[in-house]
Amino acid sequence: QVHLVESGGGSVEAGGSLRLSCTASGYLPEINWLAGFRQAPGKEREGVATIDTLGGSTYYADSVKGRFTISTNAKNTVFLQMNSLKPEDTAMYYCASALTVRVPSSMRPEYYGRWGQGTQVTVSA
Secondary structure: OEEEEEEOOEEEEOOOOEEEEEEEEEOHHHOOEEEEEEEOOOOOOEEEEEEEOOOOOEEEOOOOOOOEEEEEOOOOEEEEEEOOOOHHHOEEEEEEEEOOOOOHHHOOHHHOOEEOOOEEEEEEO
16 A cells, blocks of 8 residues: 655745655555645645656646646655745645556546645745
8 A cells, every 4th residue: 555745835925936745655566656736725626747757757737837847756755846836826735646547647636546645835925
């Protein structure tokens, strides 16, 4: 079984940066894809970025392209570097893992079977 733990959330002013980390433990061969999702109050959970930990392919939501970067240490940790943060980036951010993903660019939550507990990101104007 895979266990995911996020860290690095916090409060920043608009234009600032944060770096989220997600560390996986357990049966790591179950993980090929690691992704970051977010959910703001009253909104649906949306995919932010995802990475193929074997091949290195990455996909981003249009709303974060050019500002967020997802990367991995090729072992058990994925990083989400978030720059030029905006108030609309405020949300609970979650890490998720999957063995296979049918359409990676869609970043649909139902593709991901394991989830972390989430970390809060708050961006003030």
